[in-house]
Amino acid sequence: MYETTYHRAGSVADAASMMASAEDGKYLGGGQTLLPTMKQRLAAPTDLIDLAKIVDLHGISEAGGAVVIGAATTHAEVASSAVINSKLPGLATLAGGIGDPAVRHKGTIGGSIANNDPAADYPSALVALGATVKTNKRELAAEDFFTGMFETALEDDEIVTSVSxxxxxxxxxxxxxxxxxxxxMAGVFVAKGADDSVKVAVTGAGQDGVFRVGEMESALSSNWSPEAVAGISVSSDNLLSDIHGSAAYRANLVTVMAKRAVAAAG
Amino acid sequence: MMSKVTMRLNGKTVSADVEDRTLLVHFIRETQGLTGTHVGCDTSQCGACVVHVDGKAVKSCTMLAAQADGSDVLTVEGLANGDELHPVQAAFRENHGLQCGFCTPGMIMTAVDMIERHGAKLDEKTIRHELEGNICRCTGYHNIVKAIKAASDQMAGMKTATE
Incomplete structure (x- = not known):
């Protein structure tokens, strides 16, 4: 790892001002992606601004038909939250399957979505559930937040504060x-909203990160069952193809995972 | 950039001036001389470096020492009570839960964390799932799983006995 200067922010405003005075700063959430990347010398920020101890970024609350998760909430906290297990069981399953137990104790929802790894789990949940990302500057719909592989709508100094x-x-x-x-390799999040609208979002497979499958959404709107999606395949044109699996293999996985997700949702 | 880092390490307050880029595992091993915590892969996958920070199992190769400033850190050296091994350590010895021993400190710290979170009386499926962040290249995991199961059953018994 190249040299860097560590700062611990006490508040969101504090973090933003630290970033303003840094030459080439990076916000640090749980560090489970950023630190390994720095160890490989693929990233070399001059300053690390640690957001993990900012009290306002922690916690899970439910109000007005929505569950709000603070950006510094860890995957382990999401997976074990009683509110999330009862209101958003799909999200609890997702968080409990990220990495391994030690990674889940450090990794945060804010850090994960700000990084927008095309194989990360959270983007699919945010898009399928129609979540809103709140930052220190504005609110963004999930579909406007994720803009491409490792790309988001975030400005360099902008901080995700919560996800609703x-x-x-x-x-x-x-x-x-x-x-x-x-x-x-492929992860599919399915959601039927309180208004009966259906969304199907796929992660891990797309070259540009998370994407929706309109054909599956229409099929599930009229018939919510695994059979409804069994015959629908996505085109492999824009899918990832690498040492772990070809685009065609991933396309098939999308259908299989969609069937399993619908079956699990019941 | 150098900064002063202070933490409680196995119950004792320690402090040192280290470079900001110092990983927690290097602070523990090199600055504090506690070499029970191992560096296996250095890529966050193998779990040989697992320690507890504020009561939670984390990979100490994927955390800066500075992030642990002000925290309570427990390593494998802090588990035993004098000469008396922690029940998880004793169960690894009893069940031959190690061969070369390199992954063992991380396995034991992960096992203690898993038993604390799930309560005692773990089942085999849960143990295997919870071990996905710890790699062992010798044992094939069977005896590690047996050791954790035995320790968890024994700790359940101890808990009942004190209630």
């Missing part, structure tokens, strides 16, 4: 993890 999820009627997530890294 409308409580759905049904939700579930199913992923086929890479057996070594546990990243999604």
């Amino acid at each position: 999820f409308p409580v759905p009627a049904k939700s579930a997530y199913s992923k086929y993890p890479n057996p070594a890294s546990r990243y999604a």
Whole structure:
């Protein structure tokens, strides 16, 4: 790791002013992606601004038909939250399947979505559930937040403060993890909203990150069952193809994971 | 950049001036001389470096020492009570839960964390799932799983006995 200067922010405003005075700063959430990247010398920020101890970024609350998760909430906290297990069971499953127990104790929802790894789990949940990302500057719909592989709408000094999820009627997530890294080879989040609208979002497979499958959404709107999606396949044109699996293999996984997710949602 | 880092390490307050880029595992091993915590892969996958920070199992190769400033850190050296091994340590010895021993400190710290979170009386499926962040290249995991199961059953018994 190249040299860097560590700062611990006490508040969001404090963090933003530290970033303003840094030459080439990076916000640090749980560090489960950023630190390994720095160790490989693929990233070399001059300053690290640690957001993990900012009290306002922690916590899970439910109000007005939505569950709000603070950006510094860890995957372990999401997976074990009683509110999330009862209102957003798909999200609890998703968080409990990220990485391994030690990674889940450090990794945060804000850090994960700000990084927008194309194989990360959270983007699929935010898009399928129609979540709103709140930052220190504005609010963004999930679909406007994720803009491409490792790309988001965030400005360099902008901080994700929380994510608000409308409580759905049904939700579930199913992923086929890479057996070594546990990243999604394909992960499908299905949600039926309180207004009966259906969304299906896929992670791990797309070259540009998370994407929706309109054909599956229409099929599930008229018939919420695994059979409804069994015959629908996505085009492999824009899918990832690498040492772990070809685009065609991932396309098939998307259908299989969608069936499993619908079955799990019940 | 150098900064002063202070933490409680196995119940004792320690402090040192280290570079900001110092990883927690290097602070523990090199600055504090506690070499029970191992560096296996250095890529956050193998779990040989697992320690507890404020009561939670984390990979100390994927955390800066500075992030642990002000925290309570427990390593494998802090588990035993004098000469008396922690029940998880004793169960690894009893069940031959190690061969070369390199992954053992991380396995034991992960096992203690898992038993604390799930309560005692773990089942085999849960143990195997919870071990996905710890790699062992010798044992094939069977005896590690047996050791954790035995320790968890024994700790359940101890808990009942004190109630």
